[in-house]
Amino acid sequence: MSAKLSLAICGCGSRSRTYSKIAISLTNEFEIVAGADPIQSRVQAIHQISNNQNFKAFSSAEELLAQPKLADIMLIGTQDQFHFEPAKKALELGYHILLEKPAAQTIQEVKELAELAKKHNRKIVLCFVLRYTPFYSKVKEIIDSGQLGQIISLRAHEGVDPFHQAHSYVRGHWAKSADSTPMIIAKCCHDTDIISWLINSPCTSVSSIGNTAYFNENHAPEGATARCTDCCPHADTCLYSALRYTTDKESWLNMVYPDPTTKRTKEKILNWLHTSPWGRCVYSCDNDAVDHQQVIMEFDNGASASLSMTAFDSGRTLEIFGTKGSLRGGDAIKQQFNTDLIIRDHHNGELEKINLQDQIDKQYAGHGGGDHGLINSLSRIINESSESPIESIIEGHLIGFSAEKSRLQGGIKITLT
Numbered sequence: 001m002s003a004k005l006s007l008a009i010c011g012c013g014s015r016s017r018t019y020s021k022i023a024i025s026l027t028n029e030f031e032i033v034a035g036a037d038p039i040q041s042r043v044q045a046i047h048q049i050s051n052n053q054n055f056k057a058f059s060s061a062e063e064l065l066a067q068p069k070l071a072d073i074m075l076i077g078t079q080d081q082f083h084f085e086p087a088k089k090a091l092e093l094g095y096h097i098l099l100e101k102p103a104a105q106t107i108q109e110v111k112e113l114a115e116l117a118k119k120h121n122r123k124i125v126l127c128f129v130l131r132y133t134p135f136y137s138k139v140k141e142i143i144d145s146g147q148l149g150q151i152i153s154l155r156a157h158e159g160v161d162p163f164h165q166a167h168s169y170v171r172g173h174w175a176k177s178a179d180s181t182p183m184i185i186a187k188c189c190h191d192t193d194i195i196s197w198l199i200n201s202p203c204t205s206v207s208s209i210g211n212t213a214y215f216n217e218n219h220a221p222e223g224a225t226a227r228c229t230d231c232c233p234h235a236d237t238c239l240y241s242a243l244r245y246t247t248d249k250e251s252w253l254n255m256v257y258p259d260p261t262t263k264r265t266k267e268k269i270l271n272w273l274h275t276s277p278w279g280r281c282v283y284s285c286d287n288d289a290v291d292h293q294q295v296i297m298e299f300d301n302g303a304s305a306s307l308s309m310t311a312f313d314s315g316r317t318l319e320i321f322g323t324k325g326s327l328r329g330g331d332a333i334k335q336q337f338n339t340d341l342i343i344r345d346h347h348n349g350e351l352e353k354i355n356l357q358d359q360i361d362k363q364y365a366g367h368g369g370g371d372h373g374l375i376n377s378l379s380r381i382i383n384e385s386s387e388s389p390i391e392s393i394i395e396g397h398l399i400g401f402s403a404e405k406s407r408l409q410g411g412i413k414i415t416l417t
């Protein structure tokens with residue numbers, strides 16, 4: 001049996017805790033040896049998950065990265081604006097990296113990380129968890145088998161969900177692009193990556209439009225208060241009332257409530273909402289993240305694709321049109337036909353339905369099985385795979401950053417060389 005891979009964790013927030021729990025559940029594969037975060041209770045939470053008496057705690061990434069190399073892999077689970085610097089430093093120290101998406105805040109930085117990984121002969125595994133789901137793995141397998149023929153066009157749709165939009169992209173970490181990354185990167189780099197992975201040809205042009213149509217002051221109901229806790233007259237009827245964090249939306253706080261180690265009471269939550277960004281009225285935040293965006297893409301092999309993102313739907317849906325057959329799958333198909341994928345053969349009109357539920361058991365909960373699938377594949381990627389996985393993820397980032405460039409210029413076509 002090969003030796004355990006050791007992990008050091010930079011940023012002990014929500015994502016890092018999720019991956020750490022999965023890593024530790026895979027007996028004999030990983031050990032967690034260090035964690036860094038300015039919020040001490042979060043380091044403590046990772047320490048508890050690690051079950052390692054020799055765990056080393058640090059109060060910042062900088063402090064952790066000032067040490068000589070402590071582990072095989074550095075998991076970088078800090079926020080979008082603080083991926084590039086720790087990743088660069090960790091590569092220089094000789095770590096392989098498990099890096100949260102997006103890889104960085106600009107395409108230049110993404111490419112620089114890829115170059116550095118090559119220079120230091122290290123691997124960067126990006127947390128593009130969708131690639132590791134039973135659903136998208138199956139779609140890839142079907143395309144690669146040739147069953148659909150040559151892929152001519154693809155339509156992808158992402159419904160963020162209205163409350164999720166409000167939580168993360170109006171009140172939350174990704175509300176202001178300058179402080180994090182634009183919506184098409186922060187949320188949809190998963191989708192642009194999947195599109196590029198499935199079409200498997202360089203993207204040659206991108207155009208995009210979108211704006212913040214709803215989550216703005218024009219839609220505030222009369223008399224709405226700046227904070228939901230300020231006796232807002234709409235508290236009982238507003239879909240986005242922050243008071244729902246004390247009732248049916250409480251679980252959303254797992255991701256943002258400062259202290260993950262102590263029990264949250266209703267009183268504690270209400271106190272926190274008085275000053276926290278998550279207590280603000282969604283119609284009077286400082287958000288500029290779009291609540292809908294369309295992207296169209298052309299590829300070197302002649303294929304085209306479109307991606308629509310909206311706050312006002314829930315789940316991902318995919319349609320792929322090939323010369324031999326078409327494939328439809330995802331949440332909308334599941335709701336309508338109670339199956340994950342439907343393939344139609346153009347020649348004889350036959351329909352094939354594929355249900356993946358037996359592969360998406362309870363263990364596969366996070367991101368349709370992607371969180372588990374990623375960590376399950378990590379040892380193999382680090383130990384066996386010959387190519388550096390980061391090279392294959394530049395393209396999806398390039399599409400996303402180009403889409404934002406196009407959107408900011410009114411939807412002009414951006415030609416990629």
Ligand SMILES: NC(=O)c1ccc[n+]([C@@H]2O[C@H](COP(=O)([O-])OP(=O)(O)OC[C@H]3O[C@@H](n4cnc5c(N)ncnc54)[C@H](O)[C@@H]3O)[C@@H](O)[C@H]2O)c1
Pocket residue numbers: 010011012013014015016036037038039042059060061062077078079080082100101102127128129186255256367
């Ligand atoms: N792969 C996915 O599907 C997926 C899903 C959600 C989020 N994400 C990405 O994961 C990343 C983390 O998201 P999250 O929700 O876990 O965020 P989080 O805010 O819960 O965690 C980030 C942590 O970094 C810590 N931190 C801040 N400055 C630091 C420093 N100098 N040194 C060390 N730690 C520091 C914060 O205190 C916080 O605990 C983001 O980039 C996000 O876009 C990916």
